[in-house]
């Protein structure tokens with residue numbers, strides 16, 4: 001059975017949700033599923049904007065067929081070629097052999113690489129090109145590295161709809177609720193939106209900034225992303241989040257304590273640290289155990305908070321592997337502009353602190369506090385002064 005939603009009087013959401021997939025990109029857990037959004041414009045010409053992942057192709061095809069209601073499909077606009085949106089291109093080409101495909105030169109190269117035969121039906125567009133489908137006229141805006149190099153967004157100048165590709169997306173299946181004003185986004189969605197942005201597009205902050213600058217020059221009324229809710233109100237709220245995230249600016253002044261503990265001693269020190277901070281008035285404190293928190297969650301929270309405490313045991317004369325993995329991801333995703341404090345532990349050769357500091361040295365604008373807590377096996381009374389100095393150092397650095 002088809003399942004579609006109207007976005008405007010002649011634009012339909014024809015995407016689908018996947019609740020079965022455990023790992024997005026085979027790496028990021030998505031306990032609330034994910035939506036693959038595709039949109040069909042019923043103008044003088046019929047225009048499909050992007051397709052969906054192969055896993056939901058059958059639902060998608062039913063949706064397209066139902067909305068077309070016997071009409072032919074004239075155009076397929078491909079804004080982004082990652083297979084979670086592009087895998088069903090071939091099926092569209094087979095079912096609608098007269099369809100013309102509109103996309104960027106780089107996207108057509110990728111279609112060729114993925115084995116889609118579009119040579120006879122391709123219409124290459126570039127930044128600023130304009131196309132009319134009848135009542136609606138669209139303009140194409142290149143959006144390289146948001147999140148792949150071929151990406152573009154399409155803006156409908158007739159009604160202010162922005163087909164935003166991966167920008168402004170979120171993890172989470174829609175479950176019938178298509179629009180941002182049909183959900184409590186700030187309560188129920190923002191964490192998954194942040195986790196999506198930071199892990200998928202987070203590395204490309206400057207490219208997102210470039211796209212936001214272009215977007216500032218157009219009168220956007222509705223944002224149609226490829227994942228998550230469609231934005232038709234309070235657009236500034238989400239644009240502001242994107243602006244902060246892509247500038248690597250923390251959303252909140254607060255302390256995120258990330259600890260790696262084998263037998264609970266480093267965890268215990270992390271808890272003492274948290275309690276002391278709260279006692280001294282810093283109540284925005286969160287704690288995460290690297291061993292039971294997925295790294296995508298750690299990354300998301302790292303983008304949120306201004307101050308990070310890294311507390312790690314020494315393991316094989318190195319950083320605890322899961323802490324190391326987190327640091328590698330931080331570096332890969334270009335995390336920057338944070339204040340970091342270090343807590344290290346080691347029973348006979350404490351190395352983790354220096355090694356974590358080296359890691360942070362290689363990253364941009366990471367301010368590492370001079371105060372450091374070094375433990376030998378466990379925290380004890382002799383180390384409490386050192387802990388207090390660290391706590392005061394963190395609090396002092398939060399005054400800026």
Ligand code: FEO
Pocket residue numbers: 080082084085147148166226227
């Ligand atoms: Fe949802 Fe970069 O694809």
